[in-house]
Amino acid sequence: MLTIEGFKQALRNAQSEIEANKDILTDLDRAIGDGDHGINMSRGFEAVVAILDDDYATLGELSKKVGMTLMSKIGGAAGPLYGSAFVKAAPKFENAIEADFALVKEALAEASSAIKNRGKSEVGQKTMVDVWEPFLSDLQASDNFDAKLDELVKATEDMRATKGRASYFGENSRGTIDPGAMSSSIILKAILKEVE
Numbered sequence: 001m002l003t004i005e006g007f008k009q010a011l012r013n014a015q016s017e018i019e020a021n022k023d024i025l026t027d028l029d030r031a032i033g034d035g036d037h038g039i040n041m042s043r044g045f046e047a048v049v050a051i052l053d054d055d056y057a058t059l060g061e062l063s064k065k066v067g068m069t070l071m072s073k074i075g076g077a078a079g080p081l082y083g084s085a086f087v088k089a090a091p092k093f094e095n096a097i098e099a100d101f102a103l104v105k106e107a108l109a110e111a112s113s114a115i116k117n118r119g120k121s122e123v124g125q126k127t128m129v130d131v132w133e134p135f136l137s138d139l140q141a142s143d144n145f146d147a148k149l150d151e152l153v154k155a156t157e158d159m160r161a162t163k164g165r166a167s168y169f170g171e172n173s174r175g176t177i178d179p180g181a182m183s184s185s186i187i188l189k190a191i192l193k194e195v196e
Contacts, residue, residue, distance in 0.1 A: 001098045001100055002195045004056055004059060004097060004098070006098075007194065011048050011052060011190070012049055014186055014187045014191075017186045017189075017190060018183065019045075021182070021183075021186065022038040022039065023038060024182070025041060026038030028176055028177055028179040032161060032166040032172075032173045036075065036076055037076065037078060037179040037183065040074045040076050041183050044069070044070045044073045044078070047069050047072075048066055048069050051069055058094065058097055059098070059099055060090040060091060060094045060095060061090070063107070064086070067084065067087030067090065077119070080118055081118050081180075082115075082187075085111035085114050085115050087114070088110045088113070089107040089110050089114075092106050101195055104195050112133055115129060116129050116132075116133065121164075124159065125159075125162045125163035125167075126156050126162070126166060127161075127180055130156050130178065130181055131156075131181045131188070132184055135149060145188070145192045145193075149185040149188055149189055150185065152185070153177055153181045154177065157174075157177045159173075159174065159178070160173055161178070
């Protein structure tokens with residue numbers, strides 16, 4: 001079950017993991033982007049942690065607040081993408097104060113389609129969608145989430161980017177993991193760890 005407290009813990013864990021990987025995310029983004037993904041994600045999740053001491057009546061209320069915070073605090077493309085994800089997940093959680101695996105999966109599926117729609121991206125374009133969509137499409141409660149996510153992140157390394165700033169690098173975008181895919185896996189791992 002994912003409780004409100006558990007959701008808060010997941011976000012705190014995501015923040016410390018993003019902080020620990022800030023330089024890696026920045027280096028990856030420097031190779032195929034504008035080099036600010038780690039810094040932006042760090043700033044965004046610091047702001048999220050700052051709102052977690054407030055009281056939230058439902059998971060939906062918390063998810064919406066997280067989304068609005070990320071939209072206003074993360075620069076670049078990641079802000080609107082991650083912000084939309086949490087905002088769109090909120091109505092799925094609705095008034096629930098705890099969510100079982102099935103409901104969490106439904107909420108994350110909403111988040112995933114929000115990212116796709118906002119970024120106008122598809123699987124195979126070397127974006128965070130390459131983690132979200134395949135991961136959620138066949139997600140089972142018994143899955144080894146970490147290994148699955150690591151595999152999907154690694155798979156972006158050989159892709160040629162055809163979307164976003166990385167697409168300007170053409171063939172040279174191969175050989176670098178997509179930074180958005182990596183930050184997505186950090187967030188998804190943190191959330192699913194609290195559901196178990």
